[in-house]
Amino acid sequence: MSMNQPGGQRRIKRLLVANRGEIARRIIRTCRETGISPVTVFSTPDSSSPHVAEADAAIHLPGASAAETYLDIKRLIGAAERSGADAIHPGYGFLAENAQFAEACASAGLTFVGPPARVIEAMGSKLAAKKIMADAGVPVLPTIEIGPDILGAGQGGGDGGAGGATTPGDIEQSVVAQAEALGWPVLVKASAGGGGRGMRIVGEPGALVEAIRSAAREAASAFGDGTVFLEPYVVNPRHIEVQILGDAYGDAIHLFERECSIQRRHQKIIEECPSPAVDDMLRRELGDAAVRAAKAIGYVGAGTVEFVMRPDGSFAFLEVNTRIQVEHPVTEMVTGLDLVRSQLDLAMGCPIGPELRSATITGHAVEARIYAEDPAHDWQPSTGTLYTFDVPHPPGIRLDSGVESSSVISPYYDSMLAKVIAHSDTREGALALLASALSGARIHGPVTNRDLLVSVLTHPEVIEGRIDTAFLERFSPAELGSSPVKMDQVPVYALAAALAAQARRRLATKVLAGAPSGWRNNPTLPQIVTFDVESTLANRRGEPAGGGGEGAVGGAEVVMNGARGKTSEGGRSEVGKSGSGGDKIRVAVGYEFDRYGKEARLYAEEPGEPSEGPDSAADQGQGEAREPVDNMAYPPKLAVRDDLKFVSTSPDETLIEDAGLLARYSVGFAGGRIFVDGPAGSLVLTEADRFPSHEPGEDEIGSLQAPLPGTVTRVIASEGQEVEAGDLLLTLEAMKLEHEIRTPHGGIVTTLHVAVGDQVEAGAQLAVVSNENEDTH
């Protein structure tokens, strides 16, 4: 029973936002503008999230995992009741496309801001949805349905539409033959699927049967329905979707397309409106198809019809997303509409208004999603404190952010931090504006995809509009995602960091704080600081950033490995530590202030691989005295950088004139790392310790000499025995106390000098345990 009966308009007074992050804040914003009281929920890790502070009331859902918080229907309905809400907005992700939740809202007498449960239900089955669309005249890809048991995964061998073959071999042959008609490669998809699970790309006939079997098994275990189907795999398509709105009176309109072809692991990261590949005619065709689709299912509310589009402009239905999309702002920016407001209006039973019907596209909008993830390491999510989050938003830039400076990024949910949307007269203008806002952003803390976004937005192929869903397979994410700071710029960044660190130290010092920094009446060396570069740098070995792709269409695996879909958008549970570049770059810089501490001469060495630094020497140490040559790492060979002119520095900013150009470097210190944002991009550094940490050597742990005169009471070890560090070798009794003699390191017991009952003098050698190169007595 839908609450949105024709004529049954009901006002929403208080809306429960059953979500978190930027979309919760986005919905709250519209509530504020429309006089609706927003309330929200929060999990334990989210207790200090911005959305909690911004709502009129917030209900704690104790727990951290999505399942016990934002996915718990009962608790959410309870929260709505407790807070006096009369409606629930599910946002996206979590329960946004969960028919049960829509149903539960209805049963509780709450308005669900979204389509009726039956629509969600109908669109949940891909096969069913395709059928409906095909019947309504929406272009769909040819489909071959494979029943759950057809390839012997189950008992009966029921007819799944693969023809009347009887023996397993025949069935297989028949399936392959039919697939042949689709053309290769073929996509195996689970009907109930999502998130890429139960999906396989098959490039040749021989692999098909096994792919179907495994997809079916995966689908059966994941969704309880092993039904899969085959369709032609469209190679490198564009992802085009159409925004639709339907009202409770059977009417539907569209608000143009969005192009979302730039994806990683089937998840969009950059979206735009309009699409550079869609002209007015195609726009009409797409729009008509989408409206037909909406009407065919009696769509109410805001939704999205997704299509794949081939290079020739032909398109086919993919699926309907029955929710507000992450990328809705691009539509809002070009139409000037508020889609959340439209959602609320439609949910309240209003008919589609005239402002929606007369909407037009003005200019061009592009959105980029900032994720806390590491493109160089398989998109591993990155967590921790976001010390600084500062995205410039001049006119034309919109920031929809779920976080603020000092937010903590927990591993429990989606790692999207914020969306930045640029609106300009032209596509080029919007791309440039967005790239500049992103590169000017100061994001300190977890690793993010910011540099990747900037690389993509400024990539020639993107600027020319030549994009498709395989873009990030053609171009290496590691390359695109690496810092745009070039190797030869690293020393300047290091100097900026060193000088700001210097300013911090001088401010904090209590003794002779007034003395000029690093003052010497007989100067010998500059102040020297060595940094490790945490960021992954581009073209370390001379390859241009973003150029020369790695393996175009590296094959099915590449696509499939990372396949992710809509259901995970908002509630993920992957945990990953932020990783960064494999081989570290180490750079030493120096600075020397004049006698007044005002001007400084700058020094740098060429950045390079860590050579024989103190650390590497310590690594090989293991019990052995370090080679004396370790001292030679200091002082590093520095050269005066006359091309760099020191201008000024403070604890959070350094100004350096680089070849006549004044460059401003913002420097942030947090969590033991130094975040430098400069004109060439951002770089994360750590300062190398001046002294290697002194790990307690074996000599400090123990010795195999008698600590005091006594009697040997037990001998546990025997000659030739292999022992590990800390193993008990023998015991001595002295002064009525038993003393344990343990080996400080592992090795072989080569000599035992004593036996039980022996009297030993203090300092007497008791045993020898060999230690690779040397003996320890």
Added chain:
Amino acid sequence: MPQVIKTRIDPSSETFQTNLEAMEEALGEVNEQLALTRVGGGERYTARHRGRGKFLVHERIELLVDPDSPFLELCPFAGWGTPFNVGASLVLGIGIVNGVECLISANDPTVKGGSSNPYTLRKTARGSDIAMENGLPSISLVESGGADLPTQGELFIPGGRMFRDLIQRSAKGYPTVALVFGNSTAGGAYIPGTCDYTVMIDQRSKVFLGGPPLVKMATGEESGDEELGGAEMHAKVSGLAEYFARDELEAISLGRDIIYRLNWRKRGPEPSLPADDPLYDPEDLLGIASADLRVPFDPREVIARIVDGSRFDEFKPLYGTNLVTGWASIYGYPIGILANHQGVLFSEEAQKATQFIQLANQVDTPLVYLQNTTGYMVGKIYEQGGIIKDGSKMINAVANSTVPQFTIMMGASYGAGNYGMCGRAYNPRFMFAWPSARSSVMGAAQLAGVLQIVARQNAESRGVKYDEETSEMIRKGVEDQILAEEKPLFLSARVYDDGIIDPRDTRTVLGMSLSVAHNAEVRGTQHFGVFRM
């Protein structure tokens, strides 16, 4: 409201330019010598030292002190003009280690193996005095071949005070730390022996009374370096080493840790006044001191460029105007300043100084002396007016003053003026010279002239014909000798001051000196000798 000094300097004037040229020339000469101290024993020995995987002496110090902290090197010109290297194979200075001002002394092993000569001894002794008077912890970076044997006659007996000083400082509560980088044998072994904390380095430190050959000679015992005095032996067996370091870096790091744990608190008061920069450009200091010592200059122009905010409240500005006295602050530390104006000190100036020194002692305010004096006035009316009485009062006050006193020789420092204005013999906590300074019993021309007059009188009294030509030659020779001996390098070489500084560094040097002095209690006295009225 504190008075702010108004400047009358015109940097474009001919006088200023002449002064500037002279100062730059003198600075050039000094800096040339300073550069020599940085190359140690020269390229060959430096390369050999580094080849052994060892840090150079300055590198050790740079690693030891806090990043970006100031380091004031002391007595770098010790031994200048002698057969020994300038610097006397020792680097001495004040450095900040984990926020603690320490006296740091470090042998330069590239200079004759870091061995000590008579100038090394003077410099070491000076360091001891500084640590004792100002109550500083000290860190010795030891690597020395011991005494320069040919000069042992001048070293052995007085050298004993080195250990006495270390151990007396320990008793006073001024901790002593030795980082032993290499040899510290025979007598040198008592440096770690008498220090509170000793760090030794594996395979590097050698601390024994007698090495293997000596032991063999003495007792016939066969022995090796390591068992006689290696770091491991001392750390595990003899207990002479508190800490065992695997290499130099670790030793330096351990040294820093020791200071960190000293629970150090300065005994003097914190800076109490605003510490803003002077209003005027300190670069001008190069053109203020007169190129010609006979031309006086206004010390207020100097004060205006070294004190906080150029604020200076003059005391008795209308009385005894040849000596400027007044209150100011540097780095927020309150100070009283006595500065010579018109070279000569008369009775009025002497009395004014005496009173001012007493007042500073009354309120525990440190004193800074800016010297440019030719001495106390001579002549009938002055002698009869009691110039000796008044000069003695001033000397009485300076000698007995217990507030920290600091002296800068800007120009002339002649005769008893040197004493009255807190010359070396009066134990200023620190004393530095500008390259323009000159100090001797009197000016070279006067001295030579006096000798000539006396010689002529002698000749006449004996009825001998006075050979004016020879006399003129002798006079010239004497003048040249005195001219050389009154120069700051000559004085600094003998550790009669703590170094020659660039005039532009005066504020920093005095600020550091003041801060260092505040490690000890800052307390004036009312106990002076009997003033002859």
